[in-house]
Amino acid sequence: MPNYPEEHKNNAQYQQAKRQGYRARSAFKLFDIQKRYNIFKRAFFILDLGSAPGSWLQVAKKFAVENLDKYHDQYYKRDRFKILGVDIKKVSPIDGVKIVRMDFTKEEFQKEIHLYFQGELLDLILSDASIRKSGNKFSDQAKQFNLCYRILEYTKFLKKNGNIVIKVFQGADYDTFYQFMKKKFIVIKSLKPRSTKKKSNEIYIIGIKRR
Ligand SMILES: C[S@@+](CC[C@H](N)C(=O)[O-])C[C@H]1O[C@@H](n2cnc3c(N)ncnc32)[C@H](O)[C@@H]1O
DSSP: OOOHHHHHHHOHHHHHHHHTTOSSTHHHHHHHHHHHHOTTTTOOEEEEESOTTOHHHHHHHHHHHHHHHHOOSSSOOOSSOEEEEEESSOOOOOTTOEEEESOTTSHHHHHHHHHHHTTOOEEEEEEOOOOOOOSOHHHHHHHHHHHHHHHHGGGGGEEEEEEEEEEEEOSTTHHHHHHHHHHHEEEEEEEOOTTSOTTOOEEEEEEEEEO
16 A cells, blocks of 8 residues: 555645645646636636635635736626635635535535525536545446536536536546536536646546536
8 A cells, every 4th residue: 555645745746735825736737727728717706616625715716816806897797706615524714715514415505505606606616526436446437427417516506608627537437427518518628637646537527618
């Protein structure tokens, strides 16, 4: 068994993330996705599913704050940002970001969305959520896809032309899921960020412009 915490600690990217004030190296995955697909363009109302320890929330806040300065046009008026994060695990607070601790597949979470966003539609949904891996790649990817279909239910809160980023595991169910996403979004892309470990079967599907 590899000494995972030690390996992780020694990982150069992890150290770099810490130096830059990010809670996890996953922050770089989101930066890679942003660089390629500009998902944060005009994103002010953002939902992040599976947030712990919170680096995607930190990145989302950075771009939302920048957007407030950047977009003063008539096209789309948002005078504030709202970011909601959720995880079963505790996430340390981030100033100006709402974090709830619960299972987002539960009905109660939908109430949290209504309460926080007050009926306003989301610009962007992020999901880096993962099932707890058993080590069996076949059943793990199937379970992850089940979770991803649940996540897609949240696209009902996404504005028309809104974007989504969703983590899947490559495997037998990938093509069916990809086709399903095509029905919901005008453009579908996938990306394995440079910062993802080579042996990992994780990949991100990016849904651009909700139909
Ligand atoms: C890879 S971590 C997320 C890392 C995060 N994006 C970051 O940058 O800090 C995946 C998270 O998904 C959470 N998760 C998975 N299923 C969940 C569910 N049904 N409800 C809430 N959180 C869930 C796990 O608890 C775990 O913390």
